[in-house]
Amino acid sequence: MGHTEAEIADQPAAWRRAAGSAAGAAAALPRPGERVAVVGCGTSWFAAQCYAALREAAGHGETDAFAASEAPLDRPYDRLLALTRSGTTTEVLDALRHVRGRIPTVAITADPATPVRELAGETIVLDYADERSVVQTRFATTQLVLLRAHLGEDLAAAVADAERALAAPLPDDAEQYTFLGRGWTVGLAHEAALKMREAAGAWTESYPAMEYRHGPISIAAPGRVTWMFGEPPAGLADQVAAAGGTMVTGGLDPLAELIRVQRLAVRLGRARGADPDNPRNLTRSVILGTGS
Numbered sequence: 001m002g003h004t005e006a007e008i009a010d011q012p013a014a015w016r017r018a019a020g021s022a023a024g025a026a027a028a029l030p031r032p033g034e035r036v037a038v039v040g041c042g043t044s045w046f047a048a049q050c051y052a053a054l055r056e057a058a059g060h061g062e063t064d065a066f067a068a069s070e071a072p073l074d075r076p077y078d079r080l081l082a083l084t085r086s087g088t089t090t091e092v093l094d095a096l097r098h099v100r101g102r103i104p105t106v107a108i109t110a111d112p113a114t115p116v117r118e119l120a121g122e123t124i125v126l127d128y129a130d131e132r133s134v135v136q137t138r139f140a141t142t143q144l145v146l147l148r149a150h151l152g153e154d155l156a157a158a159v160a161d162a163e164r165a166l167a168a169p170l171p172d173d174a175e176q177y178t179f180l181g182r183g184w185t186v187g188l189a190h191e192a193a194l195k196m197r198e199a200a201g202a203w204t205e206s207y208p209a210m211e212y213r214h215g216p217i218s219i220a221a222p223g224r225v226t227w228m229f230g231e232p233p234a235g236l237a238d239q240v241a242a243a244g245g246t247m248v249t250g251g252l253d254p255l256a257e258l259i260r261v262q263r264l265a266v267r268l269g270r271a272r273g274a275d276p277d278n279p280r281n282l283t284r285s286v287i288l289g290t291g292s
């Protein structure tokens with residue numbers, strides 16, 4: 001088993017720990033009523049999207065997720081939350097510098113000894129979820145478990161579903177995959193698509209489920225999969241079937257469903273002769289100006 005697969009398999013244990021640690025992290029995390037910007041890059045941007053939708057749905061206040069390079073941080077936010085496994089990603093550090101001294105900032109990271117620690121007012125370190133892999137799996141989902149627990153969710157069923165997701169059958173390999181979500185699972189759909197690109201070099205797309213009908217459904221065809229996180233909108237499964245495509249839906253917690261996609265991405269990568277532990281053209285974090 002490669003290290004990416006080992007980290008995927010460890011998620012239920014990491015999630016259990018994160019769910020139990022939310023109370024300890026509460027002092028650093030956004031308070032109800034605050035207007036919050038959440039930033040990250042790549043996987044961490046998609047995790048930011050999930051959290052923003054979850055926080056708004058929980059009634060905690062306006063929460064905007066941005067790719068760190070594009071965040072309009074001159075807006076009157078009350079707090080900046082930066083998500084970064086490595087703590088070294090240039091755009092995330094720049095966002096923290098931009099608001100420094102003006103609003104409270106907090107970073108969630110995996111490594112206590114990285115530059116983000118110097119820049120963020122508060123740092124939550126999930127070192128037990130850190131990864132050797134380039135392709136993020138365990139860290140990304142574990143921070144979302146922590147954030148969901150902080151918003152008041154009981155994660156016991158999600159952890160049980162994570163165990164199931166590790167044993168669940170996977171769909172047959174397909175030519176192309178499109179991932180769909182609604183609400184907080186839109187971020188999961190984008191993350192699923194990124195996982196398949198990173199680990200397998202696969203052609204993937206991702207959309208809010210209702211948007212899928214406004215054009216993207218034109219590529220549904222035999223041999224192609226449309227994968228919905230959560231309940232599909234009425235009639236969508238019929239439309240995909242009419243186009244000859246395969247619709248996949250999971251009965252698991254959507255975050256646990258992402259584990260199935262992580263497993264599929266590794267399997268597909270290996271089947272295509274790729275090495276998911278050493279993905280093509282990627283580094284563990286992108287530090288601009290150093291070529292890494």
Ligand SMILES: O=P(O)(O)OC[C@H]1O[C@](O)(CO)[C@@H](O)[C@@H]1O
Pocket residue numbers: 041042043044083084085086087088089092134135136198283284285286
């Ligand atoms: O969370 P970090 O360390 O800032 O890094 C984000 C990086 O992780 C990745 O998602 C790798 O999986 C890249 O897209 C991105 O460069």
